[in-house]
Structure formats: C-alpha cells, structure tokens
Amino acid sequence: MPTAAQVRSLMRQYLRLGRTFPNYNIRSYLDRKGREDARRWASGPPADAAAPAAEAAWRAAVDDLAAFKRQAAVYGMYGRKFKTVLELEHDAAAKAKAG
Amino acid sequence: MLRLLGGELARAAGARLASFPAASGSLSCARFFSAQPQPEEEEGGIEMKGIKLRGAPMYLDMQATTPLDPRVLDAMLPYMVDQFGNPHSRTHMYGWESEDAVEKARAQVASLIGADPKEIVFTSGATESNNMAIKGVAGFYKDKKRHIITTQTEHKCVLDSCRHLQQRGWDVTYLPVSKDGRLALSDLEAAMRPDTALVSVMAINNEIGVRQPLADIGAMCRARKVFFHTDAAQAVGKVPLNVGDAGIDLASISGHKLYGPKGVGALYVRRRPRVRLEAQMSGGGQERGLRSGTVPAPLVVGLGAACEVAQREMAADEAHVRRLEARLRGGITSRLQGVQLNGPEDLAHRYPGNVNLSFAYVEGESLIMGLKDIAVSSGSACTSASLEPSYVLRALGVEEDMAHTSIRFGLGRFTSEEEVDRAVEMTVAHVQKLRDMSPLWELVQEGVDLKSISWVQH
Ligand SMILES: Cc1ncc(COP(=O)(O)O)c(C=O)c1O
Numbered sequence: 001m002p003t004a005a006q007v008r009s010l011m012r013q014y015l016r017l018g019r020t021f022p023n024y025n026i027r028s029y030l031d032r033k034g035r036e037d038a039r040r041w042a043s044g045p046p047a048d049a050a051a052p053a054a055e056a057a058w059r060a061a062v063d064d065l066a067a068f069k070r071q072a073a074v075y076g077m078y079g080r081k082f083k084t085v086l087e088l089e090h091d092a093a094a095k096a097k098a099g
Numbered sequence: 100m101l102r103l104l105g106g107e108l109a110r111a112a113g114a115r116l117a118s119f120p121a122a123s124g125s126l127s128c129a130r131f132f133s134a135q136p137q138p139e140e141e142e143g144g145i146e147m148k149g150i151k152l153r154g155a156p157m158y159l160d161m162q163a164t165t166p167l168d169p170r171v172l173d174a175m176l177p178y179m180v181d182q183f184g185n186p187h188s189r190t191h192m193y194g195w196e197s198e199d200a201v202e203k204a205r206a207q208v209a210s211l212i213g214a215d216p217k218e219i220v221f222t223s224g225a226t227e228s229n230n231m232a233i234k235g236v237a238g239f240y241k242d243k244k245r246h247i248i249t250t251q252t253e254h255k256c257v258l259d260s261c262r263h264l265q266q267r268g269w270d271v272t273y274l275p276v277s278k279d280g281r282l283a284l285s286d287l288e289a290a291m292r293p294d295t296a297l298v299s300v301m302a303i304n305n306e307i308g309v310r311q312p313l314a315d316i317g318a319m320c321r322a323r324k325v326f327f328h329t330d331a332a333q334a335v336g337k338v339p340l341n342v343g344d345a346g347i348d349l350a351s352i353s354g355h356k357l358y359g360p361k362g363v364g365a366l367y368v369r370r371r372p373r374v375r376l377e378a379q380m381s382g383g384g385q386e387r388g389l390r391s392g393t394v395p396a397p398l399v400v401g402l403g404a405a406c407e408v409a410q411r412e413m414a415a416d417e418a419h420v421r422r423l424e425a426r427l428r429g430g431i432t433s434r435l436q437g438v439q440l441n442g443p444e445d446l447a448h449r450y451p452g453n454v455n456l457s458f459a460y461v462e463g464e465s466l467i468m469g470l471k472d473i474a475v476s477s478g479s480a481c482t483s484a485s486l487e488p489s490y491v492l493r494a495l496g497v498e499e500d501m502a503h504t505s506i507r508f509g510l511g512r513f514t515s516e517e518e519v520d521r522a523v524e525m526t527v528a529h530v531q532k533l534r535d536m537s538p539l540w541e542l543v544q545e546g547v548d549l550k551s552i553s554w555v556q557h
Contacts (some may be wrong), residue, residue, distance in 0.1 A: 024515075025158070025166070025513040025514070025515065026169060026513065028513070028515035028517070029512065029513050032419070033415075036415060057411070060411055064170055067169060067170045067173035067174075068169055068170070070173055071169035071170075071172060071173055074169075074172065074176075075169070080155060082145060082154060082155060083154045083155065084154050084155040084156075084157065085153060085154040085155065085156060085157060085472045085521075086157060086517060086518065086521060087154065088153060088154045089521075
C-alpha cells in the first residue's frame with residue numbers, strides 16, 4: 001500500500017496536470033479526480049478485506065496519471081486550435097481584473 | 100371564451116407578426132410568433148454553416164456521442180503504430196499480439212456486464228448489434244416463431260430492423276409507453292404469444308433517459324421462453340447492468356457512448372440457455388461465424404479500455420452526473436415558469452445525465468439558434484427539412500408545441516459544474532428574451548388561458 005507521502009505526491013501531480021492539460025474538460029476532470037481520490041485515500045488504509053481492491057485502485061490511479069501525462073502531449077499536437085467559450089470568458093475576466 | 104381575430108392580434112403585437120400564417124386553425128405550434136435572434140458581432144470568431152461562433156461551444160450532447168477518454172486513446176495508440184497485425188493471423192508475432200489485445204478487450208467488455216468473454220461478439224456499433232440481434236434471432240427461429248415485440252420509443256435502428264422483418268412476413272407489436280416513457284409490464288404480458296420469438300426493449304432511452312424495468316421484463320420473458328434483447332447503448336458504462344441479474348439474452352453496446360471510439364460496439368449473446376443467431380455478414384467466419392470481417396483491433400482495444408475505465412469510475416461518474424443534474428434542472432426550473440421535464444422525474448427511472456426539457460411559449464428554432472454557445476440536441480425537427488417533432492416525444496403524448504421546444508442536455512464524466520452553471524444562465528436569459536418578445540407570453544402573463552382561444556381565419 002502507498003505511504004501517505006506517496007498519496008500526497010500523486011494527488012499533487014493530478015492537480016498540477018489539472019491546471020496544465022491542453023483541454024478544458026479534461027483539466028476539470030483531473031482536478032475533480034485529484035480532489036476526490038485525495039479524500040478517499042485520506043481516510044487511511046482500508047480494512048484487510050478491502051486491501052486487494054484498494055491496492056488495485058492505487059495502481060490504476062498511478063497508471064492513469066501516466067496515461068494522462070502522455071496524452072497531454074497528444075492533445076498539445078492535435079487538440080483544437082481555438083478556445084472554448086468558457087476559456088474566452090475566463091481570459092476576458094482576467095484581463096478586466098488586470099486593468 | 101375569448102375570441103381574437105388574427106388582425107386584432109397582429110395590431111396588438113405590432114410588426115413582429117408579419118409572418119403570421121393566415122390559416123392557422125388551432126394553436127398547435129408557437130413557432131411563428133417570436134423574432135429571430137440577431138447574430139451578434141464578434142471579433143476573431145469562427146464561422147461554420149453561416150453561424151458565427153466566438154469559440155468552441157460547451158459540449159452538452161453526451162447522448163449523441165461522448166469524447167474519447169484520454170486513457171482510451173492511450174490504450175489504442177500502440178495498435179495504430181507498431182502493433183498493426185491482423186488478429187486472425189496465426190503464423191507470426193504480429194497476429195498473436197493483436198489477438199491477445201482483442202481477447203483482453205473481450206474480457207474487459209464481458210466483465211463490465213457480468214458476462215463470459217465467449218458471449219461477446221464485436222461489431223461496428225450498436226446499430227449493427229441491434230440489426231444482428233433482431234434479424235439474427237428472427238431468421239434462426241423463423242420456422243416456429245414469427246412474432247416480435249418492441250416499443251414505440253426504440254432507436255430507429257431497432258424500429259427499422261423490425262419493419263424490415265414485417266415486410267418479410269413477421270408480425271411485430273410496437274408497444275406504447277406511458278407519458279413518462281415507461282413500458283407497462285401488463286402491456287408486455289398481454290402482447291406475448293406462443294409464437295413470440297423476441298422481445299426487444301431498450302435499457303435507457305437516448306432522447307429522454309427513461310430506464311425500462313429490465314429485470315422484470317427479463318423474468319417475464321424467461322418464464323415464457325422468449326428471448327430478451329436490450330439496446331443498452333446508452334446504459335452500459337453509465338449505470339450498473341448485469342446480464343445475469345436482469346435476465347438479458349442479447350445486449351447491444353456502442354463504443355462511442357461510453358467514452359470509447361466510434362465504429363465499434365459489441366453484442367452480448369447468451370450461451371446458457373443458448374441463443375442462436377443467423378449471421379448477417381458472410382465471409383471469413385470471424386467472431387465464431389457470427390460476424391465475418393477482420394476485427395478492428397485498435398477500435399476493439401479502445402472499447403475494452405473504455406469498459407475497464409467505466410467499471411472503475413462508474414460510482415464517481417454517477418455521483419458527479421447526479422450533482423450536475425440537480426444543478427441544471429434546479430437552476431432552470433427555479434428561474435423559469437413553463438418548463439416541462441420530458442421523461443420521469445424520479446431518478447430511479449431516469450438516467451440523470453439526460454435532462455430533456457420543453458419550454459412553453461417560445462419557438463423551437465429561435466430557441467436552439469440562440470443557444471449557439473452550448474452544443475445540445477433539440478426534439479424539434481424545425482431546423483431540418485421536416486416539421487415532424489420527435490417520434491419519441493410524440494409517443495409520450497407531449498403536445499406538439501412543447502415537442503418543438505424540447506432541448507436535451509447531456510451530461511457526463513467530462514462536464515464541469517461551471518459549464519452547467521453557464522448553460523443555465525444562457526438558457527434562462529435566452530428563454531426570457533424570447534418570451535419578452537412574444538405576444539403569447541404577454542397574454543399568458545395577463546392570465547389568458549391560451550387553450551381557450553379560438554383562432555378565427557380571415
Ligand atoms: C439507444 C441507441 N441505440 C443505438 C444507437 C446507435 O449506435 P451506433 O452509433 O454505435 O451504431 C444509439 C446512438 O445513436 C443509441 O442511442
């Protein structure tokens with residue numbers, strides 16, 4: 001089973017990718033998944049009966065992160081070249097705030 | 100009873116009613132009453148199909164198709180690069196590695212629905228699976244059984260497969276549904292005959308999200324030794340579905356509805372008790388002779404990965420979609436009157452990722468045209484050549500004017516709360532704007548019951 005430090009590190013990486021992934025919807029998903037998984041793992045090591053499932057879930061979370069990291073490069077190359085309406089609204093709001 | 104002359108109404112409403120059709124016998128569709136929204140001027144936007152867009156619209160059309168999950172593409176890419184072998188090649192490594200990948204995917208699909216991998220046949224999608232199940236069972240058992248039962252709200256590919264058989268001598272019963280879209284078991288029971296070969300009822304409807312009572316239908320079919328097929332394209336990967344528990348004999352699955360690729364799907368075919376099918380495709384005898392043609396290994400790997408991810412994420416996805424549904428429906432209905440949910444209110448009977456709403460006193464085409472920043476589907480065919488509203492909404496008995504203003508919001512794994520909030524704001528603002536321009540809405544505000552108006556021709 002992962003240590004608390006390993007869990008924190010993985011979740012930080014999810015949240016970081018949730019800020020940098022080149023697609024709005026996948027950023028929002030990674031951010032949510034990072035937070036939900038962090039909450040789930042924070043409840044401590046599972047009871048013995050649930051240990052194999054928890055072990056598998058941990059491995060999947062690690063593998064998923066690696067896949068999302070690889071796919072960030074694919075989206076960077078092949079993703080849409082213009083923004084979504086929400087991103088444009090965010091940009092406009094940031095610009096208005098900056099002055 | 101209030102009587103209004105068309106001319107008086109036109110004067111009352113001003114020039115906006117210039118296009119009012121003279122011979123409108125009854126007020127069945129409000130489509131002529133509101134002004135077209137003006138396209139707004141924007142800098143550096145995109146133009147497609149004559150429509151100017153400022154950016155990519157928010158995608159809220161998950162019943163039409165879902166985006167590929169990045170984990171799925173990640174699983175597929177190796178099979179589009181070096182590992183391109185034909186999974187049916189028996190003589191070299193290229194074939195073996197592709198075959199291994201296809202068999203792993205078969206196990207992943209089977210696991211999601213509680214089946215044995217040997218019961219999974221890969222196809223090009225749910226359309227092919229539905230055709231194969233219905234025509235295949237009918238063809239195999241045609242000497243003894245010539246009757247098929249389905250519902251009026253099935254997907255076109257089920258209805259058309261039944262129509263095809265009807266033209267070739269089979270009897271088909273198209274059962275009606277209640278006004279929230281549910282099939283009554285008593286209707287099904289009454290329709291069953293000694294020569295009924297197959298009952299085909301979809302798991303979740305693509306337009307209104309209604310869930311049919313699969314386990315009850317399955318039990319009824321099993322008791323009468325009738326095969327039970329379900330089009331589960333909108334259900335698999337979204338809600339728990341176990342073919343054993345629900346007594347399902349055949350189930351259709353589509354890759355692109357569960358964050359997998361387009362052009363791939365599967366048909367579950369029960370082995371015990373065995374369901375026999377007449378193959379619809381002749382050729383090399385792949386997929387145990389049921390579906391000839393080289394299995395598209397990269398697509399099948401994607402379908403398998405999508406099923407695997409769905410199985411892991413289902414609880415989290417479901418909780419997320421439920422939260423979004425409450426936000427969307429609550430947000431719109433708390434701020435607007437005259438909004439009707441098409442389909443059941445109770446989430447025990449509806450998939451929450453499908454919110455189909457109709458807006459009274461607006462016109463369908465203006466509604467959808469003004470919502471160009473959100474990608475949604477409309478129950479109205481006003482935008483296409485025909486003026487026919489959706490046959491599903493018609494089967495529910497939704498009035499024609501309400502069918503024309505229906506919008507289906509599709510929510511899923513990658514939909515954000517922020518998107519839902521903006522969609523609510525945009526929808527509410529737009530409906531209010533259209534109503535402010537509508538003389539009908541003015542009358543309703545004054546307390547006039549529109550149904551009491553008799554329209555006089557002039
Ligand atoms: C309920 C239902 N059945 C069948 C299909 C057809 O699926 P496919 O596109 O995989 O052929 C769809 C999707 O359009 C659907 O929603």
